[in-house]
Amino acid sequence: MAVYTQVDDEELIAFLSTYDLGPLLACKGIAEGVENSNYYLHTGAGSFILTLYEKRVAEVDLPFFLSLMEHLAARGVTCPLPVKNKAGVALGRLAGRPAAIITFLDGYSVQHPEAAHCAALGSALAEFHLAGADFALRRANALSVDGWRPLFAPCASRAEEVASGLGALVEAELGHLEARWPRDLPSGVIHADLFPDNVFFLGDRISGLIDFYFACTDAYAYDLAICLNAWCFDAEHRYEPEKGAALLDAYRRRRPLAAEEIAAFPTLARGAALRFLLTRYVDWLNVPPGALVRPKDPREYLAKLRLHQSAVDARFYGLAS
Numbered sequence: 001m002a003v004y005t006q007v008d009d010e011e012l013i014a015f016l017s018t019y020d021l022g023p024l025l026a027c028k029g030i031a032e033g034v035e036n037s038n039y040y041l042h043t044g045a046g047s048f049i050l051t052l053y054e055k056r057v058a059e060v061d062l063p064f065f066l067s068l069m070e071h072l073a074a075r076g077v078t079c080p081l082p083v084k085n086k087a088g089v090a091l092g093r094l095a096g097r098p099a100a101i102i103t104f105l106d107g108y109s110v111q112h113p114e115a116a117h118c119a120a121l122g123s124a125l126a127e128f129h130l131a132g133a134d135f136a137l138r139r140a141n142a143l144s145v146d147g148w149r150p151l152f153a154p155c156a157s158r159a160e161e162v163a164s165g166l167g168a169l170v171e172a173e174l175g176h177l178e179a180r181w182p183r184d185l186p187s188g189v190i191h192a193d194l195f196p197d198n199v200f201f202l203g204d205r206i207s208g209l210i211d212f213y214f215a216c217t218d219a220y221a222y223d224l225a226i227c228l229n230a231w232c233f234d235a236e237h238r239y240e241p242e243k244g245a246a247l248l249d250a251y252r253r254r255r256p257l258a259a260e261e262i263a264a265f266p267t268l269a270r271g272a273a274l275r276f277l278l279t280r281y282v283d284w285l286n287v288p289p290g291a292l293v294r295p296k297d298p299r300e301y302l303a304k305l306r307l308h309q310s311a312v313d314a315r316f317y318g319l320a321s
């Protein structure tokens with residue numbers, strides 16, 4: 001359960017009184033998510049999500065995330081909208097944290113995506129990239145290749161606690177990726193965390209995307225690689241080529257991949273695996289005392305990284321220019 005910051009009733013009622021949302025009717029901590037504290041909020045005006053932004057979200061980046069949701073929604077991507085208070089401001093402070101209320105989206109996330117879900121995701125991801133192409137704000141990806149070594153270094157000595165040989169493997173992989181990371185691929189705003197829990201379905205159609213708090217300006221194909229890792233493996237972390245093909249084909253129908261994106265794809269998939277291996281590893285070792293959170297298993301991403309290390313080139317993923 002991701003609630004790092006507890007909100008006191010009186011504080012919440014005072015916070016809500018700065019909005020035109022009517023009285024507080026219910027507020028419950030949300031069981032999913034690992035990054036921020038999220039509450040389901042029911043008020044006289046309906047259902048909302050209250051988010052208190054935690055450690056990995058820099059306050060200075062919040063205008064980027066909130067404006068991005070407005071930008072995408074205006075271009076037909078179904079996503080939450082930040083709710084403005086009576087002063088016309090979407091960002092406030094609650095319980096000592098930056099906080100915002102966003103609209104509630106109907107839908108549910110699929111726990112075991114099938115190829116049809118992967119295809120729907122591929123189309124939605126390409127539409128997201130196209131809709132964000134004229135987004136004026138930029139945000140560097142703090143969790144790209146230059147951020148991985150500083151993330152790992154402070155807790156590198158504990159790697160054996162998580163998996164035998166992990167420290168050596170991460171060191172070698174960092175060296176490999178730092179030497180080869182592609183820097184000039186087609187780029188724009190990417191979601192960077194479009195895992196199944198951040199995509200809502202109603203029936204077999206995507207009803208909305210959530211959780212834009214890792215969004216940044218980076219390579220589109222890197223976002224696709226993140227999705228391949230998150231959607232196209234089975235519960236034992238084995239790659240499922242038919243799901244990979246469904247995702248990649250659907251994406252390419254909406255936004256064709258350039259030859260250099262295809263050539264870089266194995267490297268991007270390795271980097272995408274290492275990025276989530278590292279954040280999960282750090283979080284696994286550092287659960288804040290009193291936090292209600294279930295950290296995600298870094299070993300899942302170790303298995304995915306090993307798979308990508310075995311890929312000779314993009315044909316492994318069925319990609320050819």
Ligand SMILES: Nc1ncnc2c1ncn2[C@@H]1O[C@H](COP(=O)(O)OP(=O)(O)O)[C@@H](O)[C@H]1O
Pocket residue numbers: 002030032033034035036037038049080102103104105106197198210211212213
């Ligand atoms: N706009 C929304 N509408 C409905 N449910 C939401 C919305 N935003 C978040 N949630 C719920 O809260 C959970 C955690 O949100 P998420 O943004 O993924 O957390 P985090 O900020 O920790 O990444 C989601 O899995 C979902 O169940």
Ligand SMILES: N[C@@H](CCOP(=O)(O)O)C(=O)O
Pocket residue numbers: 032033034035036193195197198211276279280296
């Ligand atoms: N998707 C990340 C964790 C952060 O995402 P959240 O939406 O669960 O908060 C992972 O799986 O490591």
